[in-house]
Structure formats: C-alpha cells, structure tokens
Amino acid sequence: MTTHATADDNAQSNDDTSDADLRQAKRVTAVRDLVALANEGAFAALLERDVEAAADIRDLAVVLARDATDTGRRTSLDEVMEASGQTRESLDALPDE
Numbered sequence: 328m329t330t331h332a333t334a335d336d337n338a339q340s341n342d343d344t345s346d347a348d349l350r351q352a353k354r355v356t357a358v359r360d361l362v363a364l365a366n367e368g369a370f371a372a373l374l375e376r377d378v379e380a381a382a383d384i385r386d387l388a389v390v391l392a393r394d395a396t397d398t399g400r401r402t403s404l405d406e407v408m409e410a411s412g413q414t415r416e417s418l419d420a421l422p423d424e
Contacts, residue, residue, distance in 0.1 A: 408414060
C-alpha cells in the first residue's frame with residue numbers, strides 16, 4: 328500500500344515545522360535576554376527580590392497560622408519542665424560539661 332502526501336499533509340507538515348521553529352526562536356530569545364540581564368546585574372537584583380518576597384510570604388503564613396490557632400493561654404517554662412518530668416533543681420544537679 329502506497330501513501331501519497333496531499334497538499335493538506337504538506338501544509339500541516341510545514342505548519343508543524345514553523346511552530347517548532349517559532350518555539351525554538353522564543354527559547355533562544357528568552358535565554359539571550361536572561362544572559363543580558365545577568366550581565367547587567369539586573370537579574371541578580373530580581374532574584375534577590377524574589378527570594379526576599381518568598382521569605383516574607385513564609386513569615387506571613389506563620390503569623391496567620393499562629394493568629395488563627397492562638398487561644399491566649401501561655402505556658403510557663405516551669406509548666407513545660409514539669410510536663411517532661413524535670414524541675415529546675417534536677418537541671419541544676421546535672422554535671423556541667
């Protein structure tokens with residue numbers, strides 16, 4: 328069985344090639360632009376800004392989580408030590424290293 332390419336098949340093949348060429352050209356342009364930014368120092372400034380923004384977002388998430396779960400009750404150090412079976416005296420009795 329022989330397959331004959333039609334004009335539509337050829338047009339589709341050319342469109343696929345054109346799309347691939349266009350995608351490759353866009354990638355090359357994007358890389359070239361990033362290299363230019365890096366050489367100007369602007370890329371480093373953008374990256375630093377993004378890192379700082381990410382840290383701010385993490386801090387905000389912690390604050391919001393604490394605010395949402397805060398009952399207002401505070402636990403003293405002595406209460407925590409007692410819950411773990413320790414006292415100030417038992418800690419004082421430990422040898423210094």
